[in-house]
Each structure stands twice: as structure tokens, then as C-alpha cells.
Amino acid sequence: MTEKTASVHWEGTGKAGQGQISTETGALKNHPYGFGSRFEDDRTGTNPEEILGAAHAACFSMAFSFAAADAGFKVDALDTQASVRLVKQGEGFLIDRIALTLEARMPGIDEATFQKLADGAKVHCPLSKALASVPEIALKARLV
Known part of the structure; x- marks a missing residue:
């Protein structure tokens, strides 16, 4: 723990x-x-949504890396971006979508297996589980 x-x-x-x-x-x-x-567009500070996005991208990348190793595949490089959308809802705000984009360099893996590993990592990543109340967590995974 x-x-x-x-x-x-x-x-x-x-x-x-x-x-x-x-x-x-x-x-x-x-x-x-x-x-x-x-x-607003103040770039001198951070915000909760970008920190959440960074955490989710990091967690997902690690989950994918572990899943790939468990399946016998080597990961040369992973690049993951998370886009967190905050929308006005009534008097407050809601995170209604997180979009994960993965680009991976992996020798010897076919597209179907790659997509299956990516989908599994999205589901099993601890932050994905913690964020289950977000209406949409999208994933776009691409081999490069």
C-alpha cells in the first residue's frame, strides 16, 4: 500500500x-x-484540471507499460496526452470528458493486440477507476 x-x-x-x-x-x-x-489565459500558474490530466496520463502510461510487459512486448517509447474538459453546469462546473491520446513505439506488436492492451490499461489504471464519475473517458491509441 x-x-x-x-x-x-x-x-x-x-x-x-x-x-x-x-x-x-x-x-x-x-x-x-x-x-x-x-x-483565463494566465500561464504563470497551474490549475486542478491540468494536474489531474498529468496524473491520469502518467498512471495510464504506467498501466500500459506493465500490461505490455506482462503480454511479452517491449515498449520503446510511450507518449500520452490527457485533455481534461471543464464545463459550466448550473451554478458550478463539471469535468465531463477526459481524452487520452497515446502514441507508442513498440516492435513486434500487431494493431489489434496493441488496441486491446491500450483499452485494458485505460480500464485498469487506478486513476481511471477513481475518475469513474467522469461521463466520458476517451482513448485514441496509435502505433508509430
Whole structure:
């Protein structure tokens, strides 16, 4: 069993306030975020959706790598992107879609087996399971 931690310090009101996100490993240390980096085009900070996307892409990539190894295939390289869509719903917001895009370089694997491994990794990735309430988790997998 493993447990990881992250923390946030926030000051001020929703739109005018500012926060800092830190992770146990120090990958993020007092990294800024706020309304501008979440809902506008402020690129100086991060936001929960891109952090969620990064976590999901990382988890999925690892799950795929393990599944490929278990099936006897070597992975030369994987590149995964996750796009997280936040939409207005009533007075609040909802993540209604996460789109995973995988590009993989793997010698000796056929397309059907590759797609089966990718679909399985999407289903069995712990973050996919945790995000089961998201109405759509799409996957586009391509051998390169």
C-alpha cells in the first residue's frame, strides 16, 4: 500500500484569491494557481484540471507499460496526452470528458493486440477507476 500527499495554501476570495500547490516529492513547491490560470489565459500558474490530466496520463502510461510487459512486448517509447474538459453546469462546473491520446513505439506488436492492451490499461489504471464519475473517458491509441 502507498499513500502520497499534496497540499494547498489559499488566500482570498475565489476570483481574486491566489493559491500555492505543493507535493510531497517537491515536484510542485508553492506553485501558484488561481482564477486566471484556471479560467483565463494566465500561464504563470497551474490549475486542478491540468494536474489531474498529468496524473491520469502518467498512471495510464504506467498501466500500459506493465500490461505490455506482462503480454511479452517491449515498449520503446510511450507518449500520452490527457485533455481534461471543464464545463459550466448550473451554478458550478463539471469535468465531463477526459481524452487520452497515446502514441507508442513498440516492435513486434500487431494493431489489434496493441488496441486491446491500450483499452485494458485505460480500464485498469487506478486513476481511471477513481475518475469513474467522469461521463466520458476517451482513448485514441496509435502505433508509430
